[in-house]
């Protein structure tokens with residue numbers, strides 16, 4: 001089934017054969033032949049953004065919420081360099097992206113031609129793999145391989161750089177099947193099943209554990225819905241307490257009995273203490289990054305550690321583990337559960353003392369905050385947003401900062417793929433375009449970007465895309481007029497010198513929404529919050545919700561960096577000290 | 592020495608978003624063999640990995656070794672602590688065009704040997720006349736270096752051997768009119784009948 005066609009036609013044809021329905025992009029000289037082909041078909045829907053970075057994050061949101069690769073089409077030079085941030089973001093968070101970039105014609109490569117840049121050179125460290133296609137007869141095979149590489153093993157972003165003359169040239173198209181047979185990189189074979197011997201060792205440790213904890217991450221979500229189902233089964237079978245990283249929220253339901261809440265720098269006291277004091281840690285699709293471990297030499301000193309990960313380089317990178325299992329989470333969990341079932345079930349009360357200990361930690365109520373009748377507390381705003389949206393078909397994205405942590409702490413996620421956030425790179429400006437991508441994939445769902453007033457301005461231009469494509473995203477800004485997270489660090493670590501973390505001239509977000517053709521809503525008092533949120537939910541248009549919250553609230557609990565898990569700052573204890581520091585904030589009244 | 596001098600308080604580390612940890616494990620030198628698809632950019636991927644993640648390269652040698660399969664073999668001599676060496680192997684293995692990574696030093700140790708077979712080739716140009724010239728030639732004979740080019744004014748020696756031997760030869764020739772050195776970097780494989 002090989003056919004003759006131009007390179008530009010091949011691009012569209014390959015997308016169709018890969019089952020792609022939406023792509024996010026921005027045209028320019030070096031991709032015009034592909035745009036011309038896009039124009040002449042209606043199978044692939046193109047969503048025009050306002051900045052290539054927006055296309056990248058939109059594709060990430062699309063990928064994360066569907067489990068399928070997100071696709072981006074941008075031009076050479078500035079189009080490609082604008083993609084560097086989303087590619088890096090996707091690399092850090094293991095999001096499958098296929099980014100097609102235009103390139104100057106092959107005979108001009110290396111000549112400093114107009115809008116030329118070394119795209120494969122620039123994106124090499126921030127992609128899982130990339131290709132420069134110099135012969136049209138390689139194009140189809142490479143495009144299909146690009147989808148394969150992006151989506152298999154530990155997922156990630158890939159770039160296919162297509163010079164303009166290759167787009168014009170005619171060659172032979174091959175379909176996905178034939179491309180698989182003629183694949184070049186035969187050495188790329190991501191592991192799937194874990195080593196049975198290691199799984200047996202893991203299960204043996206699990207049988208003996210008296211103070212176990214499951215520490216799960218984004219790998220569970222990436223492995224697919226089956227992995228989340230198996231994880232729930234494992235929890236039911238073992239009765240283990242479970243915590244998760246920022247990236248793994250929703251794989252186990254927040255309403256589940258064994259849920260400890262998120263762990264790490266802003267995780268709950270019970271989650272971090274359980275990690276510190278456990279005798280067995282079962283890490284599943286999580287990578288022990290520095291926001292999770294705190295100081296590594298004091299990290300969970302008394303535990304044996306099992307680590308399940310599809311990427312062998314994640315194992316023993318930061319923390320030495322006792323039992324490494326390299327494989328896909330779903331496959332490994334299935335084998336573990338089967339092995340655990342072979343034996344007689346553990347006595348249900350074997351873990352009772354451990355659960356009693358956990359109950360005492362829980363009683364510290366580490367997410368407590370001072371309620372207020374006069375100002376909206378940001379935590380309260382998330383609680384209300386959760387209460388009013390949890391029974392709907394809701395997806396949440398975030399920007400980066402305090403609001404992101406409060407969203408993670410107070411919005412209870414029940415299912416995987418419902419929570420899109422920039423974890424590894426911490427990219428301000430991620431949430432709004434990500435919401436756009438999620439909404440494109442789920443047009444009937446409620447898609448909310450929980451935003452900060454500073455972050456949201458980084459890709460605000462995508463409101464215009466939302467209007468154009470009738471994607472009724474909701475941008476819920478916890479407006480504290482500060483780069484809150486920066487201010488918090490300055491307060492705690494830099495003598496309360498609030499260097500450039502106050503935004504002097506914020507726009508009027510309601511008017512801004514209207515200027516884009518959307519709807520603006522503002523809430524300033526706790527009493528008006530519910531009605532305003534309901535009004536937002538019921539609006540079938542893009543909304544910017546300006547939620548005026550307490551300006552100087554800090555995000556707790558917090559493990560100050562360089563401290564161990566059992567050295568957390570807890571909210572009510574920390575706040576008095578913080579309140580002192582706050583009073584120095586020039587010109588700001590204490591709220 | 593004044594013992595009563597008041598000790599300065601240890602400087603407090605700056606407040607940081609990161610935990611700054613000093614690692615003091617001893618470093619080791621290992622030789623890795625990496626089998627890769629021979630395609631444009633593959634060397635850049637490998638080198639970029641080393642520079643991007645702060646690993647060391649002491650020597651790097653590359654050539655296509657299996658023409659039919661378009662496979663190249665890259666030999667890398669690197670230093671690092673054992674955990675870093677493990678990371679290097681795993682990170683290399685993660686690259687899409689990489690087929691296989693073998694730590695030849697580990698394999699050798701596993702077989703009770705100190706090191707794998709390691710050879711380097713060097714071309715060494717010496718210029719001069721009289722006593723120095725005769726002395727240079729005598730040393731070359733002692734080192735079993737070959738004369739591959741000569742005039743009345745110079746010699747080019749070719750020496751093959753372990754890197755340490757080449758180091759030694761070059762050092763000795765330094766005062767005898769050494770003007771140019773070119774080395775290939777290390778080629779290595781394990782001893783014994785078994786392939787990698």
Ligand SMILES: Cc1ncc(C[n+]2csc(CCOP(=O)(O)OP(=O)(O)O)c2C)c(N)n1
Nearest residue numbers: 401402403426428452453454455483484485
């Ligand atoms: C692109 C980018 N630049 C800078 C930062 C550093 N940074 C992290 S959080 C933050 C402040 C975010 O402020 P805002 O969006 O208002 O959220 P808040 O913390 O107030 O909830 C900054 C500047 C970042 N994460 N990303």
